[in-house]
Amino acid sequence: MNSELSIAFIGGGNMAAALTAGLAGTVCPASRIHVIDINESSRRNFEALGMSTAAAPDETLARCAVWVYAVKPQNMKEVVAATQPWLRDSLIISIAAGIRGGDLARWLGKDGSSWGRVVRCMPNTPSLIGAGATGLAALPGVSDADRALAGTILGAVGTTTWVDEESLLDAVTALSGSGPAYVFLFIESLIAGGLAVGLNQEQARELALATLSGATRLAAESSEPPSVLRERVTSKGGTTKAALDVFEAAGLRDIVAQAMQAAAKRAHDMGEEFGNA
Incomplete structure (x- = not known):
């Protein structure tokens, strides 16, 4: 744990809550985490964990080595404008879907310059239980030390994968970012199918969840590809x-x-819609 590292979260929604929970006491002390959010009840939750909060950007930002933007894409440009006056020498991490690093760097820059220390990433909702999957991409101005720090921060809530081209974050979004919803839909379908063939709600839910969990664990721990594992379950002429x-x-x-x-x-x-504004 780095007791000197200070991190600011601009936005205090579910993903910020997940990341701060993973960081506090492992990557940095809770007292070194500052959360900016307009929602008073959200701020109270962070304060109860020993973190400082504010309803709007303030001078505390200037003292934070890392800023994590955790706001909705449509609000990003406005939020960046509100925080930019306090930017000194911070690593910028954005978890907003679609907002391109180049646009973020341009908004953060002064007098026509761009802020090069920007890392874009796409975490997913299993980060809430420390089982997330995050893809990351760095702008050219990001140093090896910055990359390591960003990886440590996102790694606090799950696995991380770097991509060489920022455009590949669209693919990351389609796979792991949105992927939990696909899995939840399949779980819903398994439960509904179980009900249709005679199981009750509790039975269908328990078996569906255990099946998904077990199959995923088997695939993760096996040296065989999923196609081979599937073939081993599939008998000719069987169910x-x-x-x-x-x-x-x-x-x-x-x-x-x-x-x-x-x-x-x-x-x-x-990215086109919100970045060209």
Whole structure:
């Protein structure tokens, strides 16, 4: 733990709550975390954990080595303008979907310059339980030390993966950023299917959750690819084969691919929509 490291969170929503919980006492003391949020009840929650808070940007920002922007994409430019006067020598981390690093650097710059120390990342909601997956991309002005620090901060709530090109964060958003919702939809469908074949709600839910959890763990711990694991469960003429035939006939693989392409396109479009303002 670095007792001298100070981190500011601009925005105190669910992702900020997850990150601060993972950081406090492991990466830096709770007292070195400052959270800016307009919601009083949110501020009280952070204060109860020993963190400082403010309803609006203040001089505390100038003393923080790292700023984490955790606000909605449509609000980012306005929020950056409100915080920029306190920017001195901080590493900037953005978790806003779609907002391009170049636009963020431009908004943060002064007198036509750009702020080069910007890392974009896309965490996901399992970060709330320390099981997140985060993709990160750095602008050219980010040093190796900055990259290591950003990786440590996001690594406090799960696994991290760096991509070489910022544009690939749209793909990260489509896979791991939005991915938990795909899994939740599949869980819903398994439970509904269980009810349809005679199980009660409790039975269907327990079996669906255990099946997803166990299969994911097996895939993570096995040296075999998922395709081989699937084949081992699938006997010719058996029950699994009958079910998989339905999925194949419905074009499940194509549906997933099309869904991810739609998510990636929307992430790209958000960058165009909010970054060109």
